[in-house]
Amino acid sequence: MPVEPPIETPASLADAFAVLAGSTVEAPVTPIAGGTDIMVRITGEIGEPPGRMIDLSRLAELRGITVDGAAIVIGAATTYTEIRRSDACREHLPALVEAAATIGAAQIQNRGTLGGNIANASPAGDTLPVLLALDAVIVVGGPRGERTIPAADFWVAYRRTALAPDELILRVRIPVAGGREARFRKIGTRRAQAISKVVLALAWRESGGARAATWSDVRLALGSVADRPIRASATEAVLEGAMPTPETADAAAESLAAEIHPIDDVRSTADYRRVVAARALHRMIRDAGGW
Ligand SMILES: Cc1cc2nc3c(=O)[nH]c(=O)nc-3n(C[C@H](O)[C@H](O)[C@H](O)COP(=O)(O)OP(=O)(O)OC[C@H]3O[C@@H](n4cnc5c(N)ncnc54)[C@H](O)[C@@H]3O)c2cc1C
Secondary structure, eight states, X not given: OOOOOOEEOOSSHHHHHHHHTXXXXXXXXXXXXXXXXXXXXXXXXXXXXXXXXEEOTTOGGGOOEEEETTEEEEETTOBHHHHHHOHHHHXXXXXXXXXXXXXXXXXXHHHOBHHHHXXXXXXTOTTHHHHHHTTOEEEEEETXXXXXXXXXXXXXXXXXXXXOTTOEEEEEEEEOTTOOEEEEXXXXXXXXXXXXXXXXXXXXXXXXXXXXXXXXXXXXXEESSSSSOEEOHHHHHHHTTOOOOHHXXXXXHHHHHHHOOOOOBTTBOHHHHHHHHHHHHHXXXXXXXXX
């Protein structure tokens, strides 16, 4: 029988930082929030089990959703259910709400947190393309204070993040000013309890009115097509300054199929991922263009 690792339950963020001050690469103190990823590793059957752990689930400082000027700020230990039920998220971040609604099923959404998805750094993490497409900023902190990391710089390699071993994700700031549109699409084996074969988020600003809508600030982000969540910048360039016409959709889909280099694995093939990512993008542009 595997031995349960020691777990500490700090009463405040300051207490948590004091515990984390002793966390190093060689002897990490592993945070646990909802536990939906970490508990799968606890037996040690799939890789190294965590040693010493620190429970974040009772830290009020890491919870809650607030509107701060032109951004929505979501505490790292906020659950998917809380995101789905948040009026602010439903109004300003429907793509994130949609992503939250596709994660696992009700049990996982009640426990799993946004911070856990970010720190777990799976290439298939469903909220991660949304955070990339919306230019989210991840606020992290530890014994040396706070710093901010743009989502674009956060996932640095396969399952590696820019977090130091003694840092926590504290909250995520997502800018919402300027009427940015965003869409989310996940392709999996089923509608629930399915890891993504491909997951996409597309964001843009629109000017020029319904008949001559032109896109700017275009962001296209994908998961499950590389070793980490990525932006497809060549395809973004195809869409920047364009109108959502059939010709634009064809060009963007062709560009995306050439730009991504997915792999074959147990969930899908590289070819399927490439074709489906391109078709999903085509459909998003078609829906936005209303043709
Ligand atoms: C049945 C099942 C279905 C699932 N379906 C999906 C799915 O459809 N889509 C999807 O994307 N994921 C899915 N997951 C994975 C998981 O639910 C999510 O990644 C979830 O967001 C993890 O959050 P958590 O709070 O449970 O993280 P935990 O398990 O508590 O932690 C995950 C990792 O993040 C670290 N961590 C957590 N919080 C912080 C923090 N604040 N600062 C620093 N590090 C932190 C932990 O140390 C650990 O390494 C599924 C998991 C299960 C078991």
